[in-house]
Structure formats: C-alpha cells, structure tokens
Amino acid sequence: MPDLIEAGDGVYEMDVRGYSCPYPEVFTRNAIDSLEPGDVLKITLDNRPSTETVPAAVEEVGNRVLGVESRGSREWVIEVESR
Template sequence: MAKYEVTKTLDVMGEVCPVPDVETKRAMKKMKPGEILEVLIDYPMSKERIPEAVKKMGNEVLEIEESGSSEWKIYIKIK
C-alpha cells in the first residue's frame, strides 16, 4: 500500500541542475490544492533545492524518501 495517494509523478532521474528544480516548479503550478506530487531524483543538490522551492511557493514537503543509492522520492502536497 502506498504511503500517499500520488496525483502526479515527475521523473527527473538523470537530470542535473536546474532541470529538476524548474520541472518541479512547473508541475506544482499546474496542480490543485490537496494533490500530491511525487518527484523522482538522483541529483543530490536537488534534494536540498527542491524543498526550498516548495516552501517558497507555499506548498509542503511531506517526505524525502531514499529509494536507492543516491536516489530519492520527494512527496509534495499542494496547498
């Protein structure tokens, strides 16, 4: 059973700055309040930068889950 009811998954694996950050912001803008965005990343800087962008946009980081060696899933709730 999934932890979150994910509305949209954004896979930016293999991408480096600023692509994951820009794509995450773009995806958040298209979503409605209450929806959950799952972002798949493997670029360590994005693990720091994406949560900052999420907070600046007024949304909430539910969790940053390590899904493999240098791979993460960021769960974002749209406010």
C-alpha cells in the same frame, strides 16, 4: 522532457532522473502550477543537491514537503503537497 503522470486520485508522479540543477527545481515548480490544492506530487530524482534545493523551492511558494525518501544510495523521491 519529463512527463507528469496522474497515478491516482490527486496523486501525480514525475521522473526527473538524469537532470542536474536547476532542472528538477524548474520542472517541479512547473508541475505544481498544473495541480489543484491538496494534490500530491512525487518526484523521482538522482541528483543529490536537488534533495535540498527542490524542497526549499516548493516551500518558498507556500507548498508543503511531505517527505524526502532515499531509494537505495542513488535515487530519492520527494513528496510534495500542493497548496
């Protein structure tokens, strides 16, 4: 299971590489539940469809997607602000 790591003041990171749908979405929803409003979560993943489904899932419950960044051709980082 992935770890949620506090990387700095109000900034958290989670590595979900190796997980396909729906797990990146499940982990992200769960991680956000642990955060305070204004905290930022950076999710590293390698399952391309999750670059669409994770942002949609977090926005659906009122959070804000700060960005989806490609790291090379095989990994992405999604940055979410908890609301």
